[in-house]
Amino acid sequence: MKIQGKLFMWLSVFLLITAVVYGVWSKEAVGTTALFMAFGLAIMIGFYLGFTAQRVDAGAQDDKEADVADGSGELGFFSPHSWQPLGLGLGWALGFLGIAVGWWLLYFAVPLILISVLGWVFEYYRGENRTQ
Template structure:
């Protein structure tokens, strides 16, 4: 993870320089703001990856002499199926549509988003310990 953190830090430096140059040359606020926001996102990701790299074991990507097979194995737990992202996607799409159509549409999107978030957070708290 150390190399990814360095890549994002270099990207953030590049974006900061480009934001300053673009802002001085173009005097256009929307593009300049977008570049500064991209700089902020890149530095947050770079800081997180750099901070996390100090706390976890070095991966194969941090070893210059590593083979592809050195990083093989289990990567973690991934949910085999879940309906909660569908509820969140529909609720989020309706919420963003509410900006263009009318704020009244938020009354229909908010419950879908809340149900999706609640279901996703507590998805694995149901199961063998659940009483029926």
């Protein structure tokens, strides 16, 4: 994770320089704001990855002498059959459509989002997937 953190920190430096130069030359507020926000996002991700890299073991990507096989193995648990992200995506799409078309669509989007989030959080606490 160290290399990813460094990459995002260098990206944030590049975005900051680009935002300043773009803002001075173009005097356009929207693009300048977007570049400064991209700078903020890059520095947050870089800080998080650098902060997390200190607390976990070094991965294969941090070793310059590592082979591809060194990075194999289990990376974590990912739910193979969850339908909740689909409902969540549809709910957010309907919500953003409600902002563009009419606020009344949010009456349908908000319950769909809440049901999908709760279903995703508590997916393994009920039914056949229940853990002991």
